[in-house]
Amino acid sequence: MPLWTDAATPPPDRVITLEYSPAVELYFREPVNLGCAENLVPHQIQGEAGSLEQGTWIVIQAGVEAGQLETVKFLAYGCPHTIAACCRMTEKLAGAAVGELVNFAPDWLTDELNIPVEKAGKLLILQDALRECFDRWKTAAGENDGNYVDR
Amino acid sequence: MPLWTDAATPPPDRVITLEYSPAVELYFREPVNLGCAENLVPHQIQGEAGSLEQGTWIVIQAGVEAGQLETVKFLAYGCPHTIAACCRMTEKLAGAAVGELVNFAPDWLTDELNIPVEKAGKLLILQDALRECFDRWKTAAGENDGNYVDR
Amino acid sequence: MELPVYLDNASTTPLDPRVADAMVRCLQSSDGFGNPSTDTHALGRKARAQVEAARDQVAALINAARGDIIWTSGATESDNLALMGAASYRRVRGHHLVTSATEHKAVLSTCQHLEQQGFRITYLEPDRDGLIEPEAVKAAITSDTILVSIMHANNEIGVVHDIAGIGAVCREADVLFHVDAAQSAGRLPLDVQRQCIDLLSVTAHKMYGPKGIGALFLNRQRLGRIEPLMHGGAQERGLRPGTLPTHQIVGMGKAFELAASDMDQDIVRIASLRDRLWDGIRSVPGVVLNGHPQQRLCSILCVSVGGVEGESLMFGLRDLAVTSGAACNSATDEPSYVLRSLGRSDQLAHSSIRFSLGRFTTAEEVDFAATSFRQAVDHLHGMLPDRHAIASG
C-alpha cells in the first residue's frame, strides 16, 4: 500500500485549519442581520439553499421597496466562513437595487474575508439562496422591469 | 526469519560477562607461579596444551624430587578464569605427589574461583597440560612406581 | 486557569511531573547515558539496570512476566508488530483474523495491509452502543482463524469491551488474542492472565508518560515465535532491534508505577468530573451521548449535537482543547468512522466533540467547559434556519 501518492506535493493533512481572519471572527461572534420572520409579509422575499445533510443551509429574507432591498437578513447552518459571508453580503445588499441579488461576485467576498479556496462551494450555496430571492421577487412582482435579466 | 527460537529461555546475549570473583581478580592482577625456564634442567618436566588458535594455550613446568612436585609454574594465553585456574592449581600442586597431576578435579577449582560452566572447556586444556607433565615424568623417569596409574 | 482548557487527554496526556523528574534525572546524570545493550562496562550495565527495572514496572501493572515485555516506539508499532508478527508466523495454520470496525487506525490499516497479503479479515460491526460482544466474536471465529484483535477501550467514544469475556472465547477456540490497550492502561485494571490476553499494546504518552515509547506484551508460552517488523541487532530477543532509549523507558516505567499507585483514586475522581461535565451539558437541546452510557472509561465523554455545524462548534469552543468530529484528521484519531459505524448521521458525526479528562483536570476547568459548550451551542442554534432541525439531526 504505497501511501506517498504524489511525489511533488504532500497530501493536506486536513481541511479545517481553524485559522480565520479577524473579520470572520468578529462576524462569527457578533453576527449582523440575523433572524428571519416566520411568515413573510408583503414586500418580503425569501430564498433558501443547501441543507443540513449538505453541511451548509442558508435562508435569506429581504424586504423590497420600489426595486430597492430595504432590509436583508439571514439564518444559517454552516461554518464560520459561511456565517461571515452571510453577514457581509446582507450588509452590502441593504439599500441596493434588487438586481444586485444576482450580481454575486464571490471574489470580492473571498478577498474581504480571506476565505480559502476549499470553501468556494459554500459561497455557491449563498449565491443560490440569493438567486432564489430574486426569482421569488420576479414571480411575486409578476413583472420584469427590464433592468434585471436573469442570466 | 523468526528469531525467537526458544519460547522458554531467551538466548543469552553474550558469553562474556566481565564479572569475576574476587579470587579471579586477584590472581589476574597478581598472578603467582608465573614464568617458565627456556630450557628444562634435570628433574624438570613440562606439559603444554591448547594453542593461540584455540583461544587458550597453557604451558606447565614442574620440578620433581623423589616423586614430589617441588615447584610448579605456568605460562598462559587465555581468559582471566584460565589464568586464575593456572595460579590456583600450581599453588595447590606445589609439594604434592607427582600423581596429583592426573587427579585433576575441576569441580573444586570451579567452586573456589566461581568459574561459569561455559568455561569448562578451558579447564580441560589445563587438565591436558597437567597430564602431559605427568606423562613426561613417567617417560623421563623410565619407571612406574606402582602408585600412579595413568588412567 | 490556563486557556485553552486541556480536555484532549485521549490524544495525548501532559507528562506527570514525577515522570518528568525521573526522565530529567536520567537525561542529566553523568552516568546514565550508556548503551543498555553493552554490559561489558559499567555505564552500559547501569543503563541496562534502569531498563530492566522499568520492564518490571510495566509488567507489574498488567500482571505479566518481565520477560514477556518488548519495548517499542509506541502503540502503533506494538499493534503492527503484534498483528503482522503473529499473522506472518501463523499463516501456515490459517488465514483469517477477526477485529472490529471501530479499532484504531493502527489496527485497521495493518489489517488492510494483511488483506493485501492474502489474509481474510472479519470487521465486526459494533451495536448501537459501540460494543462488540463476546458472542459476536465467537460467531466470527472459524477453523481458519488465527488471531482476534479487539481494543480494550475505544479512543473516541470511550466504550469498554468485555475483554475477559472475549479472551475466554479466544482461549477456548485456541485462537490468539491481541488487545490494544493504549487508552485503557492506567484507566482500567488489566490482567493479561485473568483476561486471557496473548498480545497487548500499550503506549506511555496516553498515561502521563513520554511520547515515542511503548511496549508489546507477548505471552511467550502461547506464542512461541513471532516475526519481527525490523531487522538488525539482537535487542529485545531479536524481536525489536535498535538502541534502547533509556530515558524514555525510565519515563514509561515511572508512568506505569504511578498508574499502579494512583489509578484507583484517579478513576474515582476523573469519573466524577466526567459526570459533572455531563450534568452540565446534558440539558442542552440536541445533545446526545455517543456510546454505551455505563460501560465506558472514566475519562472520555463524547457527545454530538443536533442542528449544529461541526466546524462552527469547534470554533465556538476555541478556548477548549478537544477533539472534534469536524476535524477529521487522518494523522490522529479520526472520530467520524467510529460514529458512522454506530449509525450516527453525518451531521451528528460531524458535530461530535470528544472531551477527554485526565489526572490534571480540575472541577473549575470542567465547569468552564460546560459553560463554553452551552454558550456555543445556543449561539449556533440561534442562527439555525429551522429549530426543528435540532431534533432531526
Added chain:
Amino acid sequence: MELPVYLDNASTTPLDPRVADAMVRCLQSSDGFGNPSTDTHALGRKARAQVEAARDQVAALINAARGDIIWTSGATESDNLALMGAASYRRVRGHHLVTSATEHKAVLSTCQHLEQQGFRITYLEPDRDGLIEPEAVKAAITSDTILVSIMHANNEIGVVHDIAGIGAVCREADVLFHVDAAQSAGRLPLDVQRQCIDLLSVTAHKMYGPKGIGALFLNRQRLGRIEPLMHGGAQERGLRPGTLPTHQIVGMGKAFELAASDMDQDIVRIASLRDRLWDGIRSVPGVVLNGHPQQRLCSILCVSVGGVEGESLMFGLRDLAVTSGAACNSATDEPSYVLRSLGRSDQLAHSSIRFSLGRFTTAEEVDFAATSFRQAVDHLHGMLPDRHAIASG
C-alpha cells in the same frame, strides 16, 4: 577524571548538555505536551511548530529539503524503511541490491530478510583496508539492480567510503543509493545533493542527542513512492505512523544544529586526540591498526594486538569503557565479522579494541587510556608461553 573513561562514543554518545537543556525545557513546559498532529488547538500547533523547526535543523546539516525528512525511532528503523520500503515498491523494476559485507546489522539483516523475499543481494567484500571502491560498486550493478546501500563510515573500524564517488556511479546507472550515516553525521560533511544520495539514515544518539529518535532522508523527486514499514495514522505523509515524540525531535534538532556549528572544530580536536592515543600505543609490541590509515573518521581508533587474549585484554582495560572484539554482543555492534572480512585472524579479531572518542573526551583521558592499554598488554605478554606469538597473531 571519572572512571571508567568513556571511549565508546561509536556505541552511543553522552547527551550534550545543550541538548539536554532543550529537551528538559520541552518536557517541563506546561504547554509543550500537545500532540503535534493536532492542529485544531493551540497546544497541538505549538508542538507542531517545534517538530517542524527541528526538521529544518536536520535538513540543514545534510543539505536536504525539510519535506524530505521523515522521523523514525533510530537508524535501525531508517535502514529498514529505506531498504524494505524502496525494494518492495521497486520490485517490478528489478530484484537485485548491492551492499557491502561490512555494513551494520540493521542493513545486513534487512538484506537477508529481502533475500528470503526473493531479492538477490551482492555483498561486496572490502579490500584489506576495509574500503569499498566506487569501481567495485559499478562492476556489481546489473540491469536488474534497483538499489545500492553503502555506509558512509564504518562503525567498527571507522573507515570512510567515497560516498560521492559511489553516488555518481549510482546516479549514472539510475539506481537508488542508500547511505547509512549513523556514524558519520556530525563527524563528516554530508550533502545529499552533491553526493547523489537518495536515501540517508541518521540517528540522534551517536551525535550527542537522545536515544530512540532518528530520521530518514528520502529524495522525493527520485523515489516517488515507498512502502511504509508500519500502518496507522497519516503522520509523516503516511510513511511513518504514530504520535510524534516532540521532546525527542527537539533534542535531535538541537543535536544537528550543534553539529552544524561545532563540527569543524570538533573534528580537528578529536582527530588530534585520536592521533595522540595512537602515538601512545603504536609502539606496543603486536599492535596493528585496523582499517585504512588515512581514510577514516576522526573519532575511531580500532586496533588488534598479537599474542593477547581478548577477554583478558578487556578485563585489563576495565577502567576504560570501550568495545572489544572479544565481547561479540549480538545486540550491539559485533566487531568480529567486520575484522574477519578484512582478513584478520580469529586471534586478532578477538583481541581488537575500538576506542571511540567524542566531543567530551579529554587529553588526560586519552593519556590514561594509552597507559592502561600499554600496561594491560605488557602484563599479558608477560604470561605468554612463547613471545614469538606476538608477531604471529
